Amino acid sequence: MGERAFVVTQSIKTLNAQDRQWTLDTKGFKSLYDDKVVDPAEISKDDKTIYYKNTPYTPKDLPQRLIITYSPKYAKYRKSIREKQVKRAKLMLERGSTKKERRNPNDPARFLGSIAVTDDDETANVYNYLNTEKIDEEAKYDGMYAVSTDLLDDNVSEILSISEKRWQIEECFRIMKTEFEARPVFLQRTDRITSHFLTCFLALIIYRYLEKFLEHKYTCE
Structure with missing residues (x-):
């Protein structure tokens, strides 16, 4: 090379x-x-x-x-993300809105399992459940x-x-998208789209300054 x-x-x-x-x-x-x-x-x-x-x-x-x-900081971050995804998975169970296809590896539906129960000569009934083994397995990598x-x-x-800064960058994109709702963008004019992303970016900067000032005791949630 x-x-x-x-x-x-x-x-x-x-x-x-x-x-x-x-x-x-x-x-x-x-x-x-x-x-x-x-x-x-x-x-x-x-x-x-x-x-x-x-x-x-x-x-x-x-x-x-x-x-x-x-x-430890990255472990805390990954645990926080997973707990939110588990919460969403539980809501999916409660609402009966489980997905058949799970293409996204970060989809909360990955924490759901299914089991088919049937009596002789009858169509199987499929029951969905929270797969705690899957949750515990992912926690090993925190x-x-x-x-x-x-x-x-x-x-x-x-x-x-x-x-070393890659996961921090990942977290910034996640905060921009989920907490500050940077995407999706329901705008058409270029100046408004630019203003939207500028507002989100400035909010991220202010959040990071507050995070440092408060000695990382709180999160954006």
């Missing part, structure tokens, strides 16, 4: 069984700042430190490093983030600095 190098996001769920098991094992995590070994289960949820562990990773005969990070890179000897903190 010459002088080129890469740092890319790696889906933990698509790792092979051995690497995925290593990822979810709480052993081996270190503080990014002093390399002190820690157990994520004993870390305060308000801790803003980033923890990591890494291992050689060679998919398709390309030597790489697999770096797993754990962030706070985890993975990247793979061919920078085998570089400092971990330098590598992570390239990608």
